Amino acid sequence: MKVGFYQFNPVFGEIKRNLDQVVARLHEVECDLMVLPELFASGYQFASQEEVERLSEPVPDGETTARLIEVARSRGMYVVAGLAERGERGCYNSAVVVGPSGFLGCYRKTHLFFEETLFFLPGDTGFRVWDIGEAKVGVLICFDWFYPESARTLALKGADILCHPSNLVLPHCPDAMVTRCLENRVFSITANRIGSEARGGKDRLTFIGSSEIVAPNGRILHRASRDREEVTVLEIDPAEARKKSLNPYNDLLQGRRPDLYAR
Ligand code: ACM
Numbered sequence: 001m002k003v004g005f006y007q008f009n010p011v012f013g014e015i016k017r018n019l020d021q022v023v024a025r026l027h028e029v030e031c032d033l034m035v036l037p038e039l040f041a042s043g044y045q046f047a048s049q050e051e052v053e054r055l056s057e058p059v060p061d062g063e064t065t066a067r068l069i070e071v072a073r074s075r076g077m078y079v080v081a082g083l084a085e086r087g088e089r090g091c092y093n094s095a096v097v098v099g100p101s102g103f104l105g106c107y108r109k110t111h112l113f114f115e116e117t118l119f120f121l122p123g124d125t126g127f128r129v130w131d132i133g134e135a136k137v138g139v140l141i142c143f144d145w146f147y148p149e150s151a152r153t154l155a156l157k158g159a160d161i162l163c164h165p166s167n168l169v170l171p172h173c174p175d176a177m178v179t180r181c182l183e184n185r186v187f188s189i190t191a192n193r194i195g196s197e198a199r200g201g202k203d204r205l206t207f208i209g210s211s212e213i214v215a216p217n218g219r220i221l222h223r224a225s226r227d228r229e230e231v232t233v234l235e236i237d238p239a240e241a242r243k244k245s246l247n248p249y250n251d252l253l254q255g256r257r258p259d260l261y262a263r
Contacts (some may be wrong), residue, residue: 001134002031003187004233006094007211007224009195014056019067026071026079031148031233034133035191036107037211038142039093040083041208043191045115046209048199052119056084056091060103063098072098078132080139082165090121095139095165097130104130109188110150113201135160135238139188142166145173145180155184157254158239162188167207174210174223182218185252186241187227189213194227216241230263 003169006025018041021064024162026034042055059065064083071084072079085094085106093116094113102109108123109116127150129138138159146151151194153163163181166173168190177188213234220248224230244252 001238002233002235003033003035003052003189003213004029004031004195004231005035005189005191005211006142006207006231007192008195008229010040010043010193012039012045012197012199013051014043015041015055018042019064023067023071025231026075026077029075029077029231029233031077032162033078033080033132033137033161033189035163036079036081036165037166037191039084040165042084043197044167045197045199045205046119047202049119050093053086054086054212056086059085059094059096060067065103066096066232068096069098069102070173073100073102073132076100076246077210078104078137080137080155080165082141087121091119092122092123093141094123094203095141095163097137097139097163099132103131107139107141109144111139111144111147120153127157129154129157129159131212132197135241137161138161139163139165142168148180148183151180151184151186155186159186160238162186164190164210166190166192168192168210169205169207171208172182174212176206176222177212178218179216181214181216185216185244187213187215187236187238192224192231216243217241
């Protein structure tokens with residue numbers, strides 16, 4: 001199975017321009033599963049609620065999801081991509097999953113980071129897993145990584161691959177994903193962005209790039225640069241994520257002791 005990410009520098013507020021760039025790039029790529037960054041079409045650093053509302057879209061009926069479905073159909077690939085979703089009660093920092101047959105579903109970010117808490121509602125979908133034939137894919141968004149429960153819940157729900165749209169600014173996540181993969185025996189694909197934003201008189205945010213694909217044994221199969229645009233596609237065997245036996249005495253998930261864990 002060929003899986004990958006597209007690390008690039010979205011221009012804030014320029015949804016059509018960002019979409020055109022991504023769609024053109026995906027038309028050049030051969031893969032089964034592609035992960036794009038968090039908020040890849042809108043940009044990240046919102047200055048007001050009005051901006052969030054203007055740059056968010058209904059799912060699945062908005063322009064961004066429609067364009068992703070179009071490219072997924074014509075390229076025969078699945079795409080997981082972060083976007084600002086306009087829901088009935090307010091806006092969510094979400095990710096859609098689309099494929100050759102159309103829209104599969106949406107995940108709303110559970111753990112909002114920093115000023116996202118001012119502009120978005122906390123996600124209410126819970127962690128979700130989709131069967132895309134060759135693998136089961138689970139979705140978490142950026143700061144969700146900081147809560148190990150996110151990856152664990154997805155592993156318990158059967159995910160082979162964690163798809164992780166991100167806009168990382170702190171340096172810790174790429175190394176931490178090694179542990180998330182090892183402790184859950186899953187693959188991860190973190191798609192981060194590059195560049196920086198300094199909007200509305202706020203401090204500049206510099207995104208750290210370093211998108212990566214990690215294997216269930218904790219090996220970093222590829223890590224991108226901190227500051228250059230890059231598409232990476234690698235061949236993986238998702239069956240590796242289904243081997244939860246560590247040795248004849250230890251099975252990863254069977255060995256859990258939930259009765260002794262705090263809730
Ligand atoms: C983040 O959750 N965008 C850091």
